[in-house]
Every structure is written in C-alpha cells, then in structure tokens.
Amino acid sequence: MLKEFKEFALKGNMVDLAIGVIIGGAFGRLVESIVADLFMPIIGLMTGGIDFSNLYFQLSGAPAPTLAAAREAGATIAYGNFITLLINFLIIAWVLFIVVKAMNRFKKKEAAADPAPKKEEILLTEIRDLLAKR
Numbered sequence: 607m608l609k610e611f612k613e614f615a616l617k618g619n620m621v622d623l624a625i626g627v628i629i630g631g632a633f634g635r636l637v638e639s640i641v642a643d644l645f646m647p648i649i650g651l652m653t654g655g656i657d658f659s660n661l662y663f664q665l666s667g668a669p670a671p672t673l674a675a676a677r678e679a680g681a682t683i684a685y686g687n688f689i690t691l692l693i694n695f696l697i698i699a700w701v702l703f704i705v706v707k708a709m710n711r712f713k714k715k716e717a718a719a720d721p722a723p724k725k726e727e728i729l730l731t732e733i734r735d736l737l738a739k740r
Contacts, residue, residue, distance in 0.1 A: 638694060640697065641690060641693050642690070646658055649693075658686040659686050662676055662685065663687060664679065664681060664682050665681040665682060666679070673686075679730075
C-alpha cells in the first residue's frame, strides 16, 4: 500500500498540480497587493478619497465609526470588501485571459510551422511510388 501511494503521489500530474497550487497561492497574494497598494488608492483618489475597505452598512447596534467596531456591535454588510475582492477577481481573470491567449497564439505558430520531411521519409515516399507503378 505504501508503494502504491508513493507511485500515486509522485506521478507527474500530481507534482504539476501541487506546483500549480503553490504558484496560484503566491499569485493570489501578489494580486491582492497590487489591488490594495496600487489600484485602490488610485480609485479612491478618483472617487474623492473613499476608502473601499471601510465601506459598510451597519444593520444593528449603535452606529460605529469603523468597520471593525461595526462588526463588534452587530450585523454588518461590508460591501467595500466585496468591491475590493471583485477588483481582485477581474484582474486575475484578465491576466489569465492574456496568458491563455498568448499560449494559444504560440501553439498556432508551432502547429503552422510544418517541418520539412526528413531524407528517410523522402526516400521511403519515392520507393512507395516506384512500387505502386509496378
């Protein structure tokens, strides 16, 4: 059973999947940083200094000045966090679209370039044609 597990765990697909998950996690943190540190300040500046991470509707409790205090006071809808996560998603989707598009373009170029036949193939074709004439 241990041998079977070792074969399963070390298959190429399993290792590729593990690498993809690790890179995906790192990519997710990178996109979060890009959104929080680059895009949201620019969007906040364009909207008059609105800090999206602190936008919320407090549904119960005494009015609170911050999102953390509002959450402690009771039910709170943090729609600013949703806006930030939506921007994260759109950036990730856009980057993945660009990557897939580039890979498809590369594959088309690779498929379009038909390699010249080898000398052996040419000779075999000529032999076949000669035999077909007899």
